[in-house]
Amino acid sequence: MDHNADEFRKKLLTTFRSEAEDHIMELGSWLLKFEAPAFSDSPAAILEVVFRAAHSLKGAARAVDEKETEAVCQALESVLAGLKKDNIVPEAGLLDRLLGAVRTLEELAAAAGVESKAPALCRKAAETAAGLEAALNGADAPAAQPRTGALKSACEEPRPVPAEQQNVRVPLAALESLLRQTEEMLACKLAAAQRCEDMRGLTGDVRLWLKKCPATAADGAPAREFIETLRVFLAGLEKAQRGLLHVLEQDRRALASRIDHLHEDMKQTMMLPFATLLEGFPLFLREALHSQGKDAELVLEGTELAVDRRILQEMKDPLLHLVRNAVDHGIEKHEERLRKNKPPRGKIVISVSKKGGNKAEITVSDDGAGIDADKVAAAAVKLGLPGAEAPAKADMPRAESLIFRSGISTSPIITSISGRGLGLAIVREKAERLGGTAEVETTQGKTIFRVVLPLTVSTLRGILVESGGEIFAVPVAQVERVGRAARGDVRTVEGRTVISSCGRTIPALNLREALGLADPAGSGPGAGGGQFLVAASGGESTAFMVDRVMMEQELLVKGLGTPFAKARGAAGAAVLGSGKVVPMLNMRDLMETRRGSSAPAPRGAGGQRARERKKTILVAEDSITARTLLKNIFEAAGYEVKTAVDGAAAFELLRTAPCDMVISDIDMPKMTGFELTARIRADKDLADLPVVLVTALDSDRDREKGIDADANAYIVKSRFEQSDILEIIERLI
Structure with missing residues (x-):
């Protein structure tokens, strides 16, 4: 009970x-x-x-x-x-x-x-x-x-609801269509039962004749009469089998047609107007604007277009980030807009339109300041990205390419909700995982982000390839093209393998090597050429050399389960028509193999080296409880920690005992955190020292003071997360 x-x-x-x-x-x-x-x-x-x-x-x-x-x-x-x-x-x-x-x-x-x-x-x-x-x-x-805290709650990942507790609203017409098609499937069921009965009858006839053969021979019946009778029977059997095969082929086509229609209608039950995704956006935008003292109107266009509910769920957070990005980096404050002869109220437009057969284009645009190519280039140089140019040489196309790279941010300060350079990278990653693209166009006074996505999560088509004696499936959506390299097309340039194809020189990897497989004798293409496929991600391409490109076909893809869910390069398991199970590859993940060999060490690795060298952090905090808490957190993470009871004591300590970073409260006696930061920046020996302000002060004015004092990060205690501050430390030292 x-x-x-x-x-x-x-x-x-x-x-x-x-x-x-x-x-x-x-x-x-x-x-x-x-x-x-x-x-x-x-x-x-x-x-x-x-x-x-x-x-x-x-x-x-x-x-x-x-x-x-x-x-x-x-x-x-x-x-x-x-x-x-x-x-x-x-x-x-x-x-x-x-x-x-x-x-x-x-x-x-x-x-x-x-x-x-x-x-x-x-x-x-x-x-x-x-x-x-x-x-x-x-x-x-x-x-x-409204406070920034409300903004955070609006943008955080929602608490996951178990699948069995989720509801989907389905139009009555769609349900009626599904019911009709389900009833039609009964005819297929009956036909299949009849075909089985027919086949059992043929099998029974063959079994009967097998029993008769020895008996006929034992009675001494003439061989010619027996052979003729057997020939007539076999001719009748062959005719019956041809007829049965014809009927089975008709049944197969009917069943395939009904399954395709049923599948299509099932997908329609998952379709929702794009407007359902945007229902909470006006309130979110209002809070974001109020938190920064800005004003803008939100214009929604074409939101009646229906999109797969699963795509809407995946894209909610990326679109929230694009809107927040427009507020943080685009829309100017009232006075600045008037100075630029702009309308005092900004405009953010979210537009949705159908593109091609099964694609939707989402644009998020604002009439703000646009993207500063010099700031993007400076951030890339600071991060040590390969190919990054000094700000004096920066150009807008390069900036538009760099802005989606992880770690790139033009924000002057790191806060709990922005400045880490992860948001736009996540936008592109989400779009590409769904089989789409994300691009940006910017001019002085306008920025447009374009995200192209499929309307539905369709049945996956894959290309089967063989490498290292194993068969793998590659999603068609991740492949730019396939081809065959002639002798000499594959060569080594500056220690890296490249391939010449269609007038382009593309970095190349052997798929077997990228997957870490052993090299069976005689496998793997070398300088003599071979077949390859080109994968594209984030505006970059990589050619993967394979032993053989087999075919393209429709695939049933299953998840790998918890033990293998995070396996590098694996997206799932593909079930072929023969029942054979082969790995489904994530080519974008494998492309990181090439990027990782030339890119700088990740921030986490830098943090590990910092711990090995016992980096020193100075904590300036007048509350003994907060000071003890921070000291314990940083020491547990492997850092050496010095403490000071106020800003004046912290500055004196810095003059006698150099540190690698300062974590400071703001509201302290003798010298505030703002004053401490300003004194550090004014000292030629300490000017480059990273400073993080951790405070209870949450007003726009206080954050602006932190920016004016040139602090590197601003963390509000009410939203303090241990992992967040450790991540910021790893990024800064």
């Missing part, structure tokens, strides 16, 4: 989460209409919609005993009821508070069903409800201004 009750509650919570998501999206999108430039109508219609959404969510929360959600909805409903009664538009401070409540409801919905919610979330829910009640009673409570 208890087991049944638990199962029922799980199903109920699944339904609640889906319903809550709809109500919360409705609350946020309709409340934002009050800020629309064109809004001038009576607020009654908007207030009615949001009031009903809050009321419905409250009832749903009560049904599943989500008390925190119910309390926030009750307070929200009371405020909205007051606005409805007077038919007034909420003033800016109250609107901030209402939208803050929507954010709190999002977090509560994500945690629905958890027996003991995080204390911080419970406190936030109580504070939200209390703030709304204070606003209702006219108390002079401070408005809940």
